[in-house]
């Protein structure tokens with residue numbers, strides 16, 4: 527269970543007084559949230575070694591972190607990874623392969639929840655993509671309003687390559703960024719784009735060399751809204767995203783997911799894919 531722990535970090539130079547850009551932390555082992563007091567922007571960092579695969583616990587903590595960002599009235603949120611070469615490897619295959627049925631239900635419901643909170647958030651969001659972002663990792667990045675990525679990485683919805691079908695809300699999330707034809711092609715191919723290609727087609731907004739630069743560019747993006755009335759901005763964003771958000775029928779989507787995951791051919795495919803990852 528995530529309990530937001532808000533701690534004031536004191537500057538050693540200022541003794542008991544706060545330094546100007548001191549941070550507040552609300553952290554757990556899997557997700558670290560730091561709010562810069564100077565910019566008011568929260569950096570939410572995923573930290574589940576080795577590849578930030580999204581299991582139930584990481585998703586729960588992401589969901590709580592998003593609640594905390596909303597509650598603390600942060601100026602915006604940057605999503606990042608603590609790992610050097612992976613943003614997120616997407617959904618944790620072990621949650622879907624030979625699953626415990628009750629946990630499987632919880633897992634999918636929590637993923638829906640994270641997407642609804644992130645894609646539908648009123649506060650500005652940006653992703654500092656400092657590592658590969660396949661499938662569910664791409665979904666998280668695409669749910670933000672701006673993406674900054676390091677070179678020579680990959681990003682995309684590769685589900686069809688695994689013999690599975692990306693849910694329609696994954697598709698709508700990509701459609702919020704790219705032209706429909708490009709999305710259909712990317713999804714039917716299960717295409718993983720290089721950073722450079724993703725930038726060329728507009729899936730990624732900027733390419734930078736380091737994580738620090740990525741965080742700085744995301745901060746610049748969020749600061750564009752500093753003088754825009756918060757409520758008007760939030761309602762405008764949410765109204766743009768309403769159709770995609772409302773299209774998700776959570777119960778129907780859950781039933782469909784449970785049905786598909788339990789199909790013997792899907793189980794076989796997931797098992798083979800998982801083995802191939804391990805052999806690599």
Ligand SMILES: CCCCCC/C=C\CC(=O)SCCNC(=O)CCNC(=O)[C@H](O)C(C)(C)COP(=O)(O)OP(=O)(O)OC[C@H]1O[C@@H](n2cnc3c(N)ncnc32)[C@H](O)[C@@H]1OP(=O)(O)O
Nearest residue numbers: 577579615616617618619658660661662690786787803804
């Ligand atoms: C069925 C109904 C509909 C379902 C709809 C589902 C929608 C979305 C699906 C997904 O998100 S499925 C996940 C798709 N993800 C991928 O295909 C990515 C797979 N991983 C990689 O390509 C690579 O791991 C990486 C992310 C590029 C990183 O490469 P790197 O060389 O740094 O690390 P590896 O050696 O490959 O991996 C280390 C370690 O992690 C395990 N692992 C990797 N990805 C996953 C994962 N998604 N889930 C669980 N475990 C994963 C990998 O097996 C290695 O384990 P060990 O060998 O160290 O035990």
